[in-house]
Amino acid sequence: MSLLLPVLVRGINNLSDARYCAGMGADGLIFTLDPSLPGAVDAATVKELAGWVAGVEIIGEFGGTMPVSEINRLVEECSLTRVLLRDSSQPVTAYSALTVPAVLEIPQMAAYDGEYHQQAQKSFTAALPAGFELLTRALDFGPDASTDEGYRIMAGAAATAPLWLSGSFTPETLPALLAAVQPAGLILQGGDEIKPGIRDFDELEALFEALEE
Incomplete structure (x- = not known):
């Protein structure tokens, strides 16, 4: 299945999700490897689940x-090809010693703040270590979801640096969002199994079908 743009799925913690998302054309599976974060899994789980899929990136969140040295250790142990960094108070340059590319999650308000972007256009992008991209939550669509202003704000943010979007996407709003904003990619949310081997994929299936090329 070929998708309109790169798609990653975060929060992978079971084989059902791993195999389904890989089969639907996701480019990467994101496993929460930091034990201080909700829903974390251990390295053994990542390696076990990764062994059941092929053709997708294995990414750690x-x-x-967490010290960069520990992240790099897990990168090697789990054969990660990329990392997702969240809730960081450290300057972005602190991650320059990472051994793989990274996606840095930034707060929604910072991502779409006008003054922030004036400064970013001058210096922030240049300060990003090589291989870094950004992630933020897409502006929530309300009753005026299709207004040009909302899309213009997000498109301005995406023009500053490679920008991935997460959020409560719907099949109805995705086509206009992608056409107007042109993000680097989307990050969807995985879920828990109802019981081992059983998982409701209705919401994910609708999104993947809307993204089918």
Whole structure:
């Protein structure tokens, strides 16, 4: 299945999700490997689940307090190809010693703040270590979901640096969002099994079908 743009799925913690998302064309599976974050899994689980899928990136998600040396150790142990960094109070340059590319999650308000972007256009992008991209939550669509202003704000943010979007996407709003904003990619949310081997994929299936090329 070929998708309109790169898609990653975060919060992977079971084989059902791993195999389903890989089969639907996701480019990568994100496992929370930082034990301080909700829903964390251990390295053994990541390696076991990764062994059942092929053709997808295996990505680790980490909080802002884990030392880069420990992240790099888990990168090697779990054969990660990229990392997702969240809730970080450290300057972005603190991650320059990472051994793989990274996606840095930034707060929604910072991502779409006008003054922030004026400064970013001058210096922030240049300060990003090589291989870094950004992630933020898409502006929530209310009753005026299709207004040009909302899309213009998000498109301005995406023009500053490679920008991935997460959020409560719907099949109805995705086509206009992608056409107007042109993000680097989308990050969808995985879920828990109802019981081992049983998982409701209705919401994910609708999104993947809306993203089918």
